[in-house]
Amino acid sequence: xxxxxxxxxxxxxRLGPLGxxxxxxxxxxxxxxxxxxxxxxxxxxxxxxxxxSANPHLNEVITYQTVVPKLLYQMARRKFQxxxxxxxxxxxxxxxxxxxxxxxxGFETNSGGKKLLSLAVPNNTxxxxxxxxxxVVRALGVEVVDxxxxxxxxxxxxxxxxxxxxxxxxxDSKPIIGxxxxxxxxxxxxxxxxxxxxxxxxxxxxxxxILITTGPREGELxxxxxxxxxxxxxxxxxxxxxxxxxxxxxxxxxxxxxxxPMHLSTAVKTPTIALFGASNVNQWxxxxxxxxxxxxxxxxxxxxxxxxxxxxxxxxxxxNLEAITPDIVMETVxxxxx
Numbered sequence: 001x002x003x004x005x006x007x008x009x010x011x012x013x014r015l016g017p018l019g020x021x022x023x024x025x026x027x028x029x030x031x032x033x034x035x036x037x038x039x040x041x042x043x044x045x046x047x048x049x050x051x052x053s054a055n056p057h058l059n060e061v062i063t064y065q066t067v068v069p070k071l072l073y074q075m076a077r078r079k080f081q082x083x084x085x086x087x088x089x090x091x092x093x094x095x096x097x098x099x100x101x102x103x104x105x106g107f108e109t110n111s112g113g114k115k116l117l118s119l120a121v122p123n124n125t126x127x128x129x130x131x132x133x134x135x136v137v138r139a140l141g142v143e144v145v146d147x148x149x150x151x152x153x154x155x156x157x158x159x160x161x162x163x164x165x166x167x168x169x170x171x172d173s174k175p176i177i178g179x180x181x182x183x184x185x186x187x188x189x190x191x192x193x194x195x196x197x198x199x200x201x202x203x204x205x206x207x208x209x210i211l212i213t214t215g216p217r218e219g220e221l222x223x224x225x226x227x228x229x230x231x232x233x234x235x236x237x238x239x240x241x242x243x244x245x246x247x248x249x250x251x252x253x254x255x256x257x258x259x260x261p262m263h264l265s266t267a268v269k270t271p272t273i274a275l276f277g278a279s280n281v282n283q284w285x286x287x288x289x290x291x292x293x294x295x296x297x298x299x300x301x302x303x304x305x306x307x308x309x310x311x312x313x314x315x316x317x318x319x320n321l322e323a324i325t326p327d328i329v330m331e332t333v334x335x336x337x338x
Contacts, residue, residue: 004140007081008038011101014086014133015045015064018241018260019284022051022267023129024086025149027137031084032057034142041078050242051264054152068095075099086133088123090115105136125306129283148288151267153246161246168234170209177202178211178248178265179233180256181225182218187314188278189257190321192221196228197326198255202333203231211236211251213244213261253338255329258284266291271338275324276302278310278317292336294329296320 010031014024021044031040041060042052053061065071075083076099083096085106096104097116104116107123114120121139124132134144153161170176181195199210210233214222222235236247244261248254249268256262256272258279265272266286274285276295282303285293295302299320301313310317 004034007035009078009080009082010035010038010040011062011075011078011080011083011096012040012042012086013064013083013092013096015043015089015092016048016087017045018048018051019263020129021045021048022149022151022260022263024133025052025055025151025267026130026144026147027084027086027133028052028055028057029146029150030134030137030142030144033145034137041080043074048241050157050240050245051151053242054154054157055150056152071095072099075101084136086136093117105140107136125283127283128287132283149263149267150269151245151264153249153268154242157240157242157246158249160243161250164236164243164247165250168209170234175206175208175252176211176250177206177208178213178251178254178256178270179225180213180254180259180261180265181221182213182215182261183257183259185278185311185314187317188259188310188321189221190275190277190324192224193228194324194326196225198329199225199233200230201326201330205330208252209234211247213237213239213247215259215261253333255333262286271336273329273332273336275321275329277321277324278314279307280305290338292332294324294332296323 039059041062042058043062043064046063049061080101082103083101085092088107088109090109090112093116103118105119108114108120121136130147179195183189202208203210212222212233212235214237219237226233245264245268248265248270251270254265254270254272258276262274271290273292281295
C-alpha cells in the first residue's frame, strides 16, 4: 500500500457531462483537506474546464486529449504519484498505467475489473452520485467532512452576469427566479405549458423577474414558453458553463428538470427545486439543505432505474411529470425557505 504521507502530486480524472462533473467537486475538497500541500490537478472533458477552473483547491485543470501520445505526455511529464479515476472506464486506467503513474485508484471497471488498479473500489450506484465518487477517496483513508458540491465563479464570469442583467434593466429590489425547461431526453421535460403557467404565477405572487435558461438546441423551447406567458421573461442561451454558473448564483430560486444546470444551481448555493420524472431520485436528487425535490414517489421505478434504463419506460416518465402541476410547484415554493 502506498504511504499517503509521501504523496504530493495527485491527478483526478472524470470525463463527464456537466452534472456529473459538478457532483465530483466534493472529492476535490476532501483531497485538499487531507493533502494540504499537494499539487492537485483535475483532468476534464473538453468544454468542462469552467466547472473547476476557479476552484481554489486545485492547482491545475487539464483538458483531456484524444490523441493518445499527447495525453500520455500530459500526464507523464507532470510526474503524478497517484491517479484517482472517477469513472469505471478501463481505457483511462490503461492510460494512467502507460503514463507511469505508480498508484492508481478507481472503480472496478466495466471491461477490466480490477486490472491495473492499485486499489479497486466497488462501483456502488445504489447511493447518491456524490457518495459514489467519495467512496474512492474514502478507500484511501481520506476523511470526508463535506459532501456538498461547490462550483466557484471567477471575476470574468461575475462581470459577464452583472453586465447581462444590467442590460435587461431589471429592478434590483425584485427577486430573480430561474426556470430550466430543458433536458437531454424529451420525456424528462415537464411540459412547456406548465413552465409558462408557473412563470406567470411566480411573477404575480413574488413580483419576480423570470429568467429562462436553455441548453444547446433548446432556444425554441424557451421561445415557446415565453409566447405562452402573460409576462415577458428573460431568455438566456448560448452561455458557457462559467457564465451560466454566474447567472444562477444571481438567482434567488431556480426550478429545473433533472439535468446538468440543476446540479450547477445547487453547487453555486442557489435554492433549487428539482422536478423528477425519469431519474433515480436516490442517485441524482439534491439531498442538501435549501433544495427541494418534487417527484411521484409512488412510481415503482422512480428510485430504482438508472438514467439509461428509463429509455425503455418513457410513458411512465411522462405520467410522473404529468402528475406534477404548477400548483404543486407553487406549494413547494411557498413552503420552502429561499
